[in-house]
Amino acid sequence: xxxxxxxxxxxxxxxxxxxxxxxxxxxxxxxxxxxxxxxxxxxxxxxxxxxxxxxxxxxxxxxxxxxxxxxxxxxxxxxxxxxxxxxxxxxxxxxxxxxxxxxxxxxxxxxxxxxxxxxxxxxxxxxxxxxxxxxxxxxxxxxxxxxxxxxxxxxxxxxxxxxxxxxxxxxxxxxxxxxxxxxxxxxxxxxxxxxxxxxxxxxxxxxxxxxxxxxxxxxxxxxxxxxxxxxxxxxxxxxx
Numbered sequence: 001x002x003x004x005x006x007x008x009x010x011x012x013x014x015x016x017x018x019x020x021x022x023x024x025x026x027x028x029x030x031x032x033x034x035x036x037x038x039x040x041x042x043x044x045x046x047x048x049x050x051x052x053x054x055x056x057x058x059x060x061x062x063x064x065x066x067x068x069x070x071x072x073x074x075x076x077x078x079x080x081x082x083x084x085x086x087x088x089x090x091x092x093x094x095x096x097x098x099x100x101x102x103x104x105x106x107x108x109x110x111x112x113x114x115x116x117x118x119x120x121x122x123x124x125x126x127x128x129x130x131x132x133x134x135x136x137x138x139x140x141x142x143x144x145x146x147x148x149x150x151x152x153x154x155x156x157x158x159x160x161x162x163x164x165x166x167x168x169x170x171x172x173x174x175x176x177x178x179x180x181x182x183x184x185x186x187x188x189x190x191x192x193x194x195x196x197x198x199x200x201x202x203x204x205x206x207x208x209x210x211x212x213x214x215x216x217x218x219x220x221x222x223x224x225x226x227x228x229x230x231x232x233x234x235x236x237x238x239x240x
Contacts, residue, residue: 003198004213005156013218020220027227028067034234035068039102041238043147046099047106047230050116051155052193053183054165055216056223057108060155063223064230065106072102078109090114090124090132091139098143111136115200120192133203144208149237152209153226154197155216159190 014020038045047064049057065073076097085093091111099105115136119129140150157165166187169179186193205211212229216222 010217014220044099055155150209
């Protein structure tokens with residue numbers, strides 16, 4: 001498989017804010033329509049978001065979830081495991097968060113941390129992250145076979161754009177919580193993180209759960225592309 005991230009055109013954008021807002025509202029209304037269909041189908045939906053720090057995952061997730069019935073959607077922002085979670089298999093804490101019938105669950109970072117940050121930072125052994133590919137594929141196939149719709153998104157930005165966003169966060173007192181020493185440390189291993197992502201695509205791009213690569217350099221474009229992809233998938237799975 002070629003280096004997919006290097007082939008993305010990060011110059012893609014949406015020019016008019018009025019058009020962007022109108023399109024977002026239209027797509028959000030479609031998602032609200034499908035939320036009822038998902039409930040009636042007794043199936044479930046799992047949306048996974050990965051990508052570099054400051055790639056815009058939070059902004060995309062907000063647009064996906066903000067107009068939906070909050071009783072039927074849950075959003076998890078995944079941080080480091082608790083002491084109890086450390087003592088169990090690493091997938092355990094994700095199984096406990098999977099959706100029930102008729103529910104949508106969104107993961108802001110996910111089980112792919114095992115083959116991304118944990119691999120790069122040495123938080124697991126090479127044997128463990130190599131084995132994780134098969135474990136993850138087996139879990140996703142089990143979920144898919146049980147009726148779950150799985151969509152995996154990787155938002156990508158350039159190293160230069162990431163630096164710009166980091167500096168803006170550091171300078172804005174209302175966004176200090178969005179930047180940490182860990183973010184700066186991860187940036188020093190930019191190349192290693194990209195290599196791990198490419199390996200992840202090669203090993204976990206399956207028929208049951210393919211990856212959607214999203215150009216995130218321009219936030220409006222990324223948000224619309226994700227919303228359109230979700231609506232298209234829901235139309236295929238649940239009808240008009």
